[in-house]
Amino acid sequence: MEASLHFHGVRIPCYSRTPRLSHLSSKPWLSSVASPSRSFHAAMENACKGGSLRGNSEKKRIEAVLRGEEEEEEEEATESHGSDAAPFTCVMKFGGSSLASAERIREIAQLIVSFPDEKPVVVLSAMGKTTNNLLLAGEKAVSCGVSNASEIEELSFIKQLHLRTVRELGIDSSVISAHLEELEQLLKGIAMMKELTLRTRDYLVSFGECMSTRIFAAYLNNIGVKARQYDAFDIGFITTDDFTNADILEGTYPSVAKRLNDDWISDPAIPVVTGFLGKGSKSCAVTTLGRGGSDLTATTIGKSLGLREVQVWKDVDGVLTCDPSICPDAEPVPYLTFDEAAELAYFGAQVLHPQSMRPARDGEIPVRVKNSYNPKAPGTLITKTRDMSKAVLTSIVLKQNVTLLDIVSTRMLGQVGFLAKVFSTFEDLGISVDVVATSEVSLSLTLDPSKFWSRELIQQELDKMEEELEKIAFVNLLQRRSIISLIGNVQYSSLILEKAFHVLLTNQVNVQMISQGASKVNISLIVNDSEAEKCVKALHHAFFESDDLLVVVLESGFGNGSAALLPIET
Ligand SMILES: Nc1ncnc2c1ncn2[C@@H]1O[C@H](COP(=O)(O)OP(=O)(O)O)[C@@H](O)[C@H]1O
Numbered sequence: 001m002e003a004s005l006h007f008h009g010v011r012i013p014c015y016s017r018t019p020r021l022s023h024l025s026s027k028p029w030l031s032s033v034a035s036p037s038r039s040f041h042a043a044m045e046n047a048c049k050g051g052s053l054r055g056n057s058e059k060k061r062i063e064a065v066l067r068g069e070e071e072e073e074e075e076e077a078t079e080s081h082g083s084d085a086a087p088f089t090c091v092m093k094f095g096g097s098s099l100a101s102a103e104r105i106r107e108i109a110q111l112i113v114s115f116p117d118e119k120p121v122v123v124l125s126a127m128g129k130t131t132n133n134l135l136l137a138g139e140k141a142v143s144c145g146v147s148n149a150s151e152i153e154e155l156s157f158i159k160q161l162h163l164r165t166v167r168e169l170g171i172d173s174s175v176i177s178a179h180l181e182e183l184e185q186l187l188k189g190i191a192m193m194k195e196l197t198l199r200t201r202d203y204l205v206s207f208g209e210c211m212s213t214r215i216f217a218a219y220l221n222n223i224g225v226k227a228r229q230y231d232a233f234d235i236g237f238i239t240t241d242d243f244t245n246a247d248i249l250e251g252t253y254p255s256v257a258k259r260l261n262d263d264w265i266s267d268p269a270i271p272v273v274t275g276f277l278g279k280g281s282k283s284c285a286v287t288t289l290g291r292g293g294s295d296l297t298a299t300t301i302g303k304s305l306g307l308r309e310v311q312v313w314k315d316v317d318g319v320l321t322c323d324p325s326i327c328p329d330a331e332p333v334p335y336l337t338f339d340e341a342a343e344l345a346y347f348g349a350q351v352l353h354p355q356s357m358r359p360a361r362d363g364e365i366p367v368r369v370k371n372s373y374n375p376k377a378p379g380t381l382i383t384k385t386r387d388m389s390k391a392v393l394t395s396i397v398l399k400q401n402v403t404l405l406d407i408v409s410t411r412m413l414g415q416v417g418f419l420a421k422v423f424s425t426f427e428d429l430g431i432s433v434d435v436v437a438t439s440e441v442s443l444s445l446t447l448d449p450s451k452f453w454s455r456e457l458i459q460q461e462l463d464k465m466e467e468e469l470e471k472i473a474f475v476n477l478l479q480r481r482s483i484i485s486l487i488g489n490v491q492y493s494s495l496i497l498e499k500a501f502h503v504l505l506t507n508q509v510n511v512q513m514i515s516q517g518a519s520k521v522n523i524s525l526i527v528n529d530s531e532a533e534k535c536v537k538a539l540h541h542a543f544f545e546s547d548d549l550l551v552v553v554l555e556s557g558f559g560n561g562s563a564a565l566l567p568i569e570t
């Protein structure tokens with residue numbers, strides 16, 4: 001007997017390759033899925049010239065949106081996504097780990113149709129480790145010579161993975177063949193130029209998401225679920241021009257809502273959108289939102305459409321009490337607030353993109369972190385508030401390889417404007433500060449060089465910063481430090497600190513700086529890199545795995561629990 005599922009009220013057969021939703025529209029969808037967008041081709045032609053995605057008219061349109069001159073259109077868009085007839089219910093975002101092979105893609109497609117009441121917008125990352133491979137291929141291309149560019153190992157790997165996947169899914173390879181050819185041309189261009197600018201790097205990695213979404217949309221159509229592929233840079237994702245780490249601009253929200261709603265109204269089909277990508281507002285070139293940026297794409301669409309929920313599907317059972325590669329016994333955390341999740345992500349938990357909570361918090365759109373390998377697991381639900389009365393510690397996060405800076409004023413006590421001068425130096429140099437502890441004449445702070453500096457320039461940037469600060473202070477720069485962040489309810493800070501310092505003392509670790517942020521969800525401890533993992537393991541054991549300390553782990557079942565620790569009533 002043929003297995004079947006119901007989706008949007010329509011019965012569809014599992015793994016059938018015959019489209020069954022033709023009554024939803026008279027437009028032949030598959031043909032447009034199969035051909036890469038024209039703007040993409042135009043961009044490819046420009047790639048080695050460092051060209052942009054669109055011509056002048058597009059640039060003018062973006063500028064007009066940014067100036068607010070398309071307000072009428074924006075208002076309409078906002079109205080339409082707020083109405084009862086809103087076509088979409090949620091975003092379902094799948095990361096690279098969920099899309100590693102044809103088999104995984106089949107499972108994800110089945111997972112999507114197994115929620116018949118959902119009308120999702122699907123956001124996808126690149127398949128498996130494709131982004132890493134694209135970056136490696138780009139780096140190799142810089143020095144390998146034009147004649148060797150086609151032989152780069154990572155290029156062969158990317159080609160094999162994508163061609164094998166389309167073959168195994170029964171999709172025509174034309175869906176991605178133009179992209180694969182143009183990717184090879186781009187690598188030859190990089191080899192010829194012997195340089196890989198940040199702008200070209202973004203363009204290079206965009207191939208990953210552009211191909212995965214085309215494959216997935218074609219597969220959905222093949223099994224009878226009508227789908228439409230979108231490149232985010234073509235549907236209104238407007239960003240700053242900070243290549244490799246761009247910020248989403250406000251104009252994105254109404255533009256994306258309008259495009260997705262309008263398309264659905266004229267021809268209903270599940271949108272399959274590239275994660276991680278945008279279009280620079282000035283350059284009109286492809287930008288990326290920073291590693292792991294598809295989470296941000298998902299929450300941006302969630303806010304843009306005012307959806308009920310954003311689901312981010314990973315390869316773990318939700319946000320865990322610690323990075324499982326450090327603590328294999330880490331447990332899922334059932335509930336988090338946006339603030340907790342944002343701190344956790346910002347201070348290094350790879351599971352969520354650091355900026356991804358911002359649109360969700362602004363739009364009050366709940367975010368659910370789920371496991372695509374274990375869909376029945378409840379996952380983690382992230383909302384604006386949660387019952388914090390019993391929550392003490394939620395998660396432990398480690399951020400390694402940070403720089404600690406001790407700055408002591410050369411002037412006497414009471415010097416006015418010392419802190420202002422220090423921070424204006426950072427501002428002038430474009431340096432981001434993470435954790436700060438201060439007295440009147442001295443301060444300690446941590447810098448995260450990986451965020452703002454290209455690797456080759458770190459030392460020059462640090463030297464410049466020292467030179468500037470030494471005009472007003474004694475400066476001591478300490479590298480290879482780690483921030484251990486204790487995320488939870490800082491109302492219980494004495495309990496958390498008492499326990500944490502007991503663990504650190506037992507392990508003979510000296511804390512070099514401590515900071516409790518105004519967010520009331522994070523206490524940060526700075527230790528040497530070399531001791532950091534040992535500390536995290538010991539802290540996790542004490543807070544989450546041990547029952548001999550003065551704690552009891554509350555039931556952490558989804559629905560009534562919280563991953564909390566409480567003092568035992570004595
Ligand atoms: N606190 C944490 N909770 C859950 N996962 C974490 C945590 N810290 C680090 N991770 C890592 O994050 C990974 C999931 O994030 P990511 O690789 O970005 O997923 P995807 O590519 O599917 O979006 C997990 O495999 C896990 O190893």
Ligand SMILES: N[C@@H](CC(=O)OP(=O)(O)O)C(=O)O
Binds near residue numbers: 095
């Ligand atoms: N593919 C991009 C964007 C992304 O979000 O990936 P993932 O969801 O697999 O972390 C990256 O690897 O950074």
